[in-house]
Amino acid sequence: MRILSIDLIDITLPLVSPFTTSFSTQTSRAPLLVKVTAEHNGREVTGWGECVVLDEPVYSPEYLDGAREVLQRFLIPALYAWQDAGKALTAELVGHVLEHLVGHRMAKAALEMAILDAQLRATDVSFASYFGATVDAVPSGVSVGIQKSIPDLLSAVGDYVDQGYVRIKLKIQQGWDIEPVRAVRERFGDIPLQVDANTAYRLVDAPHLRKLDPFNLLLIEQPLAEDDLRQHALLAREISTPMCLDESIVSAASAADAIAMGAAAIINIKPGRVGGYLEAKRIHDIAVANGVAVWCGGMLETGLGRAANAALAGLPGFTLPGDISASDRFYKQDITEPFRIEDGQIRIPSGAGIGVEPIPAVLAEATTRTVTVAPRRAQTLRRAIAVGK
Ligand code: OSB
Ligand code: MG
Numbered sequence: 001m002r003i004l005s006i007d008l009i010d011i012t013l014p015l016v017s018p019f020t021t022s023f024s025t026q027t028s029r030a031p032l033l034v035k036v037t038a039e040h041n042g043r044e045v046t047g048w049g050e051c052v053v054l055d056e057p058v059y060s061p062e063y064l065d066g067a068r069e070v071l072q073r074f075l076i077p078a079l080y081a082w083q084d085a086g087k088a089l090t091a092e093l094v095g096h097v098l099e100h101l102v103g104h105r106m107a108k109a110a111l112e113m114a115i116l117d118a119q120l121r122a123t124d125v126s127f128a129s130y131f132g133a134t135v136d137a138v139p140s141g142v143s144v145g146i147q148k149s150i151p152d153l154l155s156a157v158g159d160y161v162d163q164g165y166v167r168i169k170l171k172i173q174q175g176w177d178i179e180p181v182r183a184v185r186e187r188f189g190d191i192p193l194q195v196d197a198n199t200a201y202r203l204v205d206a207p208h209l210r211k212l213d214p215f216n217l218l219l220i221e222q223p224l225a226e227d228d229l230r231q232h233a234l235l236a237r238e239i240s241t242p243m244c245l246d247e248s249i250v251s252a253a254s255a256a257d258a259i260a261m262g263a264a265a266i267i268n269i270k271p272g273r274v275g276g277y278l279e280a281k282r283i284h285d286i287a288v289a290n291g292v293a294v295w296c297g298g299m300l301e302t303g304l305g306r307a308a309n310a311a312l313a314g315l316p317g318f319t320l321p322g323d324i325s326a327s328d329r330f331y332k333q334d335i336t337e338p339f340r341i342e343d344g345q346i347r348i349p350s351g352a353g354i355g356v357e358p359i360p361a362v363l364a365e366a367t368t369r370t371v372t373v374a375p376r377r378a379q380t381l382r383r384a385i386a387v388g389k
Helices: 064-084 091-097 105-122 127-131 150-163 178-188 203-215 229-238 252-261 277-289 303-312 360-366 375-386
Strands: 002-011 013-020 025-029 032-040 043-051 137-139 141-144 167-171 193-196 243-245 266-269 293-296 345-347 367-373
Touching: 002 064, 002 105, 002 360, 002 375, 032 064, 032 105, 043 105, 043 303, 064 091, 064 105, 064 367, 064 375, 091 105, 091 277, 105 127, 105 277, 105 303, 127 277, 127 303, 141 150, 150 167, 150 178, 167 178, 178 193, 178 203, 203 229, 229 243, 229 252, 252 266, 252 277, 266 277, 277 293, 277 303, 293 303, 303 345, 360 367
Parallel strands: 141 167, 167 193, 243 266, 266 293
Antiparallel strands: 002 032, 002 367, 013 025, 032 043, 137 345
């Protein structure tokens, strides 16, 4: 496969309702899409990637403008340089080719996803079969943001329960933790329930977090800071709610460390956060080998990322419902055909690659800018530099 050109497409989609976490309130979502145009055996193919980066570095160090810049200036040129040296490029090589560029995992993940999508479309293989999914639909969980009041929360959760979501995740922070959980348990009984703190607590909060123990939660997600692996291990011994890590797991290596330290009984796998779907699969395999359950997290993906996440979540180690909800959980109008919840499940697309593509008119309407990074330009620039222009 040879890459002919890569477009970085900024889009903005309004959210159906504000999404509040311990780190921010989002009222719209601006993911960066990566469109790869490639040639494979004389045929032109397109591949789509979605960069899950947020506008601001509040969930992870990456942010939208930085991701666009690093893709444009470093990551994509590195792939072109590899190709220009006459070396074949496959999705499986992307991680290796970009390894000398440190960090920027969300940007790398989007690029790898787009190339993998193009490669699988060219060879007529779905994401699900490439990764080894064993089911054709995955149970659908929903992440419920911090609300203004307990009645608002009960009404939001009630709506999701009515729609058939099989697991509810409540965002928590200081001042919005024990009481919301108690209220949801009292109203909705023994539904599968878990909480996500997005790093809002410190180890000294252990006695407070222990008050969640009686509520029989599936897990508590990322109570402490990203770097605090050891402190998560200490906290895990102080509370009975199973410890799940999100922000801390940025690679297969950190997953292996967290498991070895006893910092994670459960892992939330987000392909974007760990540098791509291939690394996500490696984390899945490490977790399975160690008896650690995994589930697929979300970053308010459009249908593109949602399709790929659903395929990954079809792997056998994903034994807990993920944050893979229907498109209308976040968007009135998704950029692909919408994902719907049916009997509590989201169907995994079966077509080649991720199996969905943007609807052209909807994409055009949502697009705020497009930057094309073409190999010719990179070559011309290098030649101009070489002759001192
Ligand atoms: O911590 O899981 C998180 C959304 C944005 C940033 C971080 C998180 C989330 C979610 C998932 O909770 C929302 C979703 O995509 O369903
Ligand atoms: Mg989380």
